[in-house]
Amino acid sequence: MITVTNLTKRYGGRYALAGLDLAVGTGVTGLLGPNGAGKTTLLRCLATTLAPDGGSVDAFGLDPADPVQRTALRRRLGYLPQDPGFYPHFTAFDLVDYVAILKELTDREQRHAEVRRVLAEVDLTGQAGTKVRKLSGGMRQRLALAQALLGEPDLLILDEPTVGLDPAQRMLFRTLISRMGESRAVVLSTHQTEDVAALCERVIVMREGRAVFDGTPGQLAEVAAGQVWLSDTAPPASRVFWRTADGRYRTLGERPPAAHGTAPGVEDGYLTLLGEAA
Structure with missing residues (x-):
């Protein structure tokens, strides 16, 4: 579904992505790596919120470098950024409804049904009328996930999606994402190796803008x-x-x-693979 070829992105004198090659298909793919490895930069390029300096991204046959194709791709993806912005005086329902309007869900009745659906998916039906500023950190994270699920995207991009979730909420997240991975591409970045072991059929370890491992969680564990x-x-x-x-x-x-x-375990393999960089 998604192919990344020789992707580069530079910030000053440092390469966040250094000629990265990658292909992602149906299923849940996890990105691991130390801070500064390039995970968030890669996800932003996939989500079309950041243009690379070189190389290319092909998603569903669409080229995000072309404005028309970029718009078509955005209709088919859902994105949970690492630091989602919130309007604190919106209710949970109004915030997701606002994002739904931006995603071109124009029919009011159908749009509201979709908003209710994604709020139910993340167990926030009871908080639909609560203002964002009154939600707990975990609830806000689930609200951010809800907006990413609008329209049942073909590509779901999640950056640190389990931050602030308690064990019960983390289990809900795993159930939801594993189900979505059965029929679409899910790419998630995390520092939680237990999430990778529980969720991901495939794990990619990044270091200094390159992929230094690509395999199953079991294969990563065997590194140690x-x-x-x-x-x-x-x-x-x-x-x-x-x-x-x-x-x-x-x-x-x-x-x-x-x-x-x-x-x-997966964490042992990760630490062994990266050594001091981990």
Whole structure:
């Protein structure tokens, strides 16, 4: 569905995207990477809110560099930015309705039905008449997700979508996004490796504007195979380790004395792959 070819974006003397090549199809694709890796810049280019300095994006056969095709592409995508802007004196319903008007849903009755649908999807029906300024942080994040779902977009772009969500809300989000990934392309950026492990069929790890890993969460975990250890005593302080809930010590890297191996997770693979950059 979406192909990125030799994409570059520069801020001053630093490349946020450094010749990135990527193809994304139906399903949920997760982007991982340290701060400054280029994840948000990539999502903004896909969402047509930022023009790259070089390279190209092709989405559904449309070229966002062309104004007419860019408008056609925007009709087919939903976007949740990292820092969504809100009008604090709007109600939740009015805010989503306003975005629906911008997305050219002109029939009032059909538009309001669609607004009610997406509010229900994110469990905000009861807060439809509440002003945005009175909503909690988690509710505002769900409201931002609701506007991205308007019109059942073919491409859903989500930047840090689970920020501020409690465990129950995170479970609701996973249910919703996994269902959407069955029939459309979902690309999400996150620092939550547990979301990637739970949701994504595919994970891309970015570093300095390039993709340094592209595979399944299981394949990312295997990057740390043979490098995750459990011991009853604390290893030397120079190692990467932490004390677990059962009082043992989990170490990533070389084997400490009297330690035994344990199965790696997505976070272990990510930390091993990026080393100090993580």
